[in-house]
Each structure stands twice: as C-alpha cells, then as structure tokens.
Amino acid sequence: MIEEQVRDTLNWAGNYEYRASAIEHPTSLADLQRAVSGSTRVRALGSRHSFNDIADTPGTLVSLDVLDPAVGIDEAALTVTVGAGVRYGVLAGHLQRRGFALHNLASLPHISIGGAVATATHGSGNANGNLATAVVGLEIVTASGDVLAVAEGDDGFDGMVVGLGALGVVHRVTLRIEPTFEVRQDVFLDVPWDAVLADYDAATSSAYSVSLFTDWSGDTIGQAWLKSRVDSDSPAPSSFYGGKAADRAYHPVPGVAADHCTQQLGVPGPWSDRLAHFRLAFTPSNGEELQSEYLVGREHAVAAIQAMRSLAPRISPLLQVSEVRSMAADGLWLSNNYGRDGIGLHFTWKPLQPEVEALLPELEAALAPFAARPHWGKLFAADAAQLAPLYPRFEDFRTLARRLDPEGKFRNDFLDRTVFGTTA
Numbered sequence: 001m002i003e004e005q006v007r008d009t010l011n012w013a014g015n016y017e018y019r020a021s022a023i024e025h026p027t028s029l030a031d032l033q034r035a036v037s038g039s040t041r042v043r044a045l046g047s048r049h050s051f052n053d054i055a056d057t058p059g060t061l062v063s064l065d066v067l068d069p070a071v072g073i074d075e076a077a078l079t080v081t082v083g084a085g086v087r088y089g090v091l092a093g094h095l096q097r098r099g100f101a102l103h104n105l106a107s108l109p110h111i112s113i114g115g116a117v118a119t120a121t122h123g124s125g126n127a128n129g130n131l132a133t134a135v136v137g138l139e140i141v142t143a144s145g146d147v148l149a150v151a152e153g154d155d156g157f158d159g160m161v162v163g164l165g166a167l168g169v170v171h172r173v174t175l176r177i178e179p180t181f182e183v184r185q186d187v188f189l190d191v192p193w194d195a196v197l198a199d200y201d202a203a204t205s206s207a208y209s210v211s212l213f214t215d216w217s218g219d220t221i222g223q224a225w226l227k228s229r230v231d232s233d234s235p236a237p238s239s240f241y242g243g244k245a246a247d248r249a250y251h252p253v254p255g256v257a258a259d260h261c262t263q264q265l266g267v268p269g270p271w272s273d274r275l276a277h278f279r280l281a282f283t284p285s286n287g288e289e290l291q292s293e294y295l296v297g298r299e300h301a302v303a304a305i306q307a308m309r310s311l312a313p314r315i316s317p318l319l320q321v322s323e324v325r326s327m328a329a330d331g332l333w334l335s336n337n338y339g340r341d342g343i344g345l346h347f348t349w350k351p352l353q354p355e356v357e358a359l360l361p362e363l364e365a366a367l368a369p370f371a372a373r374p375h376w377g378k379l380f381a382a383d384a385a386q387l388a389p390l391y392p393r394f395e396d397f398r399t400l401a402r403r404l405d406p407e408g409k410f411r412n413d414f415l416d417r418t419v420f421g422t423t424a
C-alpha cells in the first residue's frame with residue numbers, strides 16, 4: 001500500500017481541496033479490502049475530474065491508480081473487464097489494438113472508468129446511452145471489505161452502476177464492447193439556430209454523435225461537431241442546416257488553438273481517436289475552467305435551449321463555451337438519463353466560482369419546468385429535496401445505500417446534501 005499526505009491535494013480544476021486525512025493507493029485487491037474494512041470513513045477517488053466535493057471524505061481516500069491495470073477481453077461475450085482506476089483513453093487504445101471498441105467516449109479521455117461510471121458521464125448521440133450503460137458487471141468492495149460481484153440482471157444492479165461512490169469501492173468493471181469502427185469528424189460553423197430548432201431531432205440524428213457549441217447569444221450556433229461512423233449506411237455529411245463547412249481544425253472555445261483536439265476535417269480514423277474531443281496525448285491544463293451541466297428530456301430540448309438563449313446576457317459574461325449533446329434513455333436509477341431520451345446543456349465556465357455559484361440557482365429555476373437533472377460531477381445548487389422528485393428510483397437508491405453501508409462509511413457532505421437530505 002502506498003500512502004500519500006492529502007495536504008494541498010486538489011481536484012483537476014483546482015477549485016476543490018480534498019479534506020481527507022490520507023490517500024491510499026492499494027497495490028492489490030487484498031490491500032484495497034484492508035483499506036476499506038480498516039477505515040471508519042472512506043471513499044473512492046477517481047482521476048479527480050469532478051468539480052465539486054462528490055469524492056471527498058473526512059476519512060481516507062482510496063485511489064486505484066496503481067491497482068490491477070490488466071485488461072481482460074472476452075471475445076465471445078464481447079466484454080472487457082478492467083480495473084476501475086484505468087483511464088478511458090488507455091482502455092480505448094488497448095481495445096483498438098485488439099480490434100474492439102466502446103460505443104462512446106466523453107470529451108476528455110483522461111477520466112477514470114470508475115469515476116465516469118459512478119456519475120453517469122456521457123458523450124453524445126441520439127441513440128447512444130451514457131458511458132455507464134456499457135457496464136454489464138461490477139466487483140465492489142463493500143463496507144465490510146468483502147467483494148460483491150454483480151452482473152446485469154441481478155437484483156439491484158441497475159441501482160449500483162451509477163453509485164456516486166456511495167455503495168463501496170468498485171474494483172473492476174466489465175463493459176460491453178463491439179468490433180472496432182472508424183469515425184470521421186466534420187465541423188460546421190455559424191449554423192442558424194432557427195433551422196436546427198425547427199427540425200431538432202433530425203438535426204441531432206445527422207451523425208452518430210452531434211455536439212452543438214454555443215455562447216447562447218446571437219442567431220447562430222458557433223460550431224456543430226458531427227462524428228459519423230464510416231461503416232454506417234448514411235452518407236458523410238456535406239452540409240448541416242446552413243452552416244459553413246470548416247476548412248481548418250477548430251477548438252470548441254473560440255480563439256483557442258486546435259492542436260489538442262482530435263482530428264477533424266472529415267479524415268476517417270479509429271473510434272478511439274475521434275469520439276473524444278481531445279487527444280489522450282495532450283496533458284490538459286488545470287484550474288482554468290469550471291463546469292456545470294443540466295440534462296432534460298428530449299421533448300423539452302427546444303424549449304430548454306430557448307430558455308438558455310433568453311438568459312444569454314446573464315450567462316455569457318461567465319462562459320467560455322456551452323455544449324449541447326444528446327443521450328439515449330436508460331434504466332440506471334441515478335442516471336441523468338433514467339427513463340428518458342435527453343439532451344445535456346453543458347457550461348464550461350471561466351474560473352469565477354463565486355459568480356458562477358451565484359448564477360446557478362437562476363439557471364436551475366429557468367430549467368425547472370423541464371425537470372432538469374444536474375450532472376453529479378459538476379457544479380450545481382439543487383439539494384436532495386429538489387432532486388428526489390426527479391428520479392423515480394431515488395428512494396430505492398437510498399435504501400440500497402443504507403443496506404450496503406449501514407454505518408455510513410461511504411457517506412460524505414455531498415451525499416448528505418444531495419441524496420440523503422440530512423444536512424441542515
């Protein structure tokens with residue numbers, strides 16, 4: 001076991017300092033089990049990409065960054081079993097070399113599988129579930145230190161996948177895979193909002209994955225990124241709702257060089273080099289942005305977008321860029337996509353936390369008519385009383401967490417505030 005002092009340990013964005021008294025880096029499953037059973041308060045720490053206190057604990061943080069990097073592919077079952085501390089980009093490279101693929105990736109490939117799955121992290125695509133929907137099995141070290149192995153179809157499994165770290169430390173994850181495929185990425189500029197909103201479902205079905213980047217002001221969408229599967233029957237997009245085809249590579253944030261972005265300009269390449277927006281080889285900077293995101297049902301997409309456009313004068317001064325993506329419905333209890341196809345209204349903010357936090361209640365009030373569910377790993381203001389009615393299985397999740405963790409070993413301020421509703 002490797003132990004690290006926590007003093008001055010920050011999350012990726014540098015906007016949150018962990019309060020835990022120690023971070024342990026177990027080097028074996030037995031080590032991990034000892035770390036969990038021997039602590040009164042403990043939490044799993046992923047790659048620290050969340051923007052709030054979700055991962056913290058007053059006790060011990062356990063990072064799986066040096067544990068069990070082995071990747072086991074079952075070619076017959078089309079699954080891969082991998083340590084939860086492995087980063088998506090590392091797994092993606094491994095799968096690609098063996099001729100396999102995941103169905104989707106988030107914008108950044110540096111995020112750990114355990115942390116992404118625990119918060120329902122997603123990419124885009126009207127027909128694509130979030131990354132947690134690829135999970136078909138979990139091995140969880142529960143509060144007692146025992147290993148609970150669960151598979152799709154088992155009682156409670158749908159509650160355990162998006163677990164927010166509340167149920168235990170996930171040791172290994174089994175994910176559904178498919179044969180590798182190629183993707184081309186085309187960017188269109190200055191796309192008229194009216195044309196897209198008049199035909200929203202068709203516009204966002206124009207490619208395997210569609211992302212709309214906007215600052216909400218004006219009549220046009222700054223950039224539309226279309227990631228198309230080369231093996232699909234649909235022709236490659238040559239136009240997009242009146243937008244201008246980009247003749248060079250673009251970064252989503254206006255004026256930033258595109259060197260760190262995945263290849264664009266319609267050049268086909270493996271899914272592992274196209275589905276994320278940013279390259280694994282690029283080391284992302286820290287502390288230069290904050291993020292929030294709200295997910296609404298697709299039937300509310302146009303109205304929710306219009307609500308954000310009408311708030312442009314309030315949003316734009318704090319914003320670097322927003323991204324609108326789509327996700328398919330799933331049955332994972334605390335997934336933001338539970339029971340409904342949806343869109344994500346994402347905000348990459350300037351690093352102005354007090355100003356952003358002051359604005360969030362206003363954004364949430366504007367999105368409340370659409371039953372907006374905040375991304376668990378980003379900044380939001382809603383508490384358990386506001387969130388519970390948005391998730392039909394919320395109470396079942398609380399019951400599951402109390403059953404697996406009767407003494408509250410994995411509880412923290414975030415869970416007390418946003419799930420259990422036990423803070424003052």
Ligand SMILES: Cc1cc2nc3c(=O)[nH]c(=O)nc-3n(C[C@H](O)[C@H](O)[C@H](O)COP(=O)(O)OP(=O)(O)OC[C@H]3O[C@@H](n4cnc5c(N)ncnc54)[C@H](O)[C@@H]3O)c2cc1C
Pocket residue numbers: 012013043044045046047048049050051054055064084085105106107108111112113114115116118119120121122123163164165166168169170171284291375376377378
């Ligand atoms: C630059 C950037 C880009 C991003 N892009 C996207 C995006 O495209 N789409 C999107 O949806 N989100 C995105 N996010 C948000 C990010 O995916 C989530 O915040 C995610 O939870 C971060 O994972 P992590 O490994 O860093 O986990 P952490 O932030 O370290 O932890 C998050 C939660 O996961 C739990 N956890 C971690 N590992 C385990 C484990 N082994 N067992 C049990 N619980 C565990 C923690 O306890 C905690 O509750 C982005 C964030 C950043 C900084």
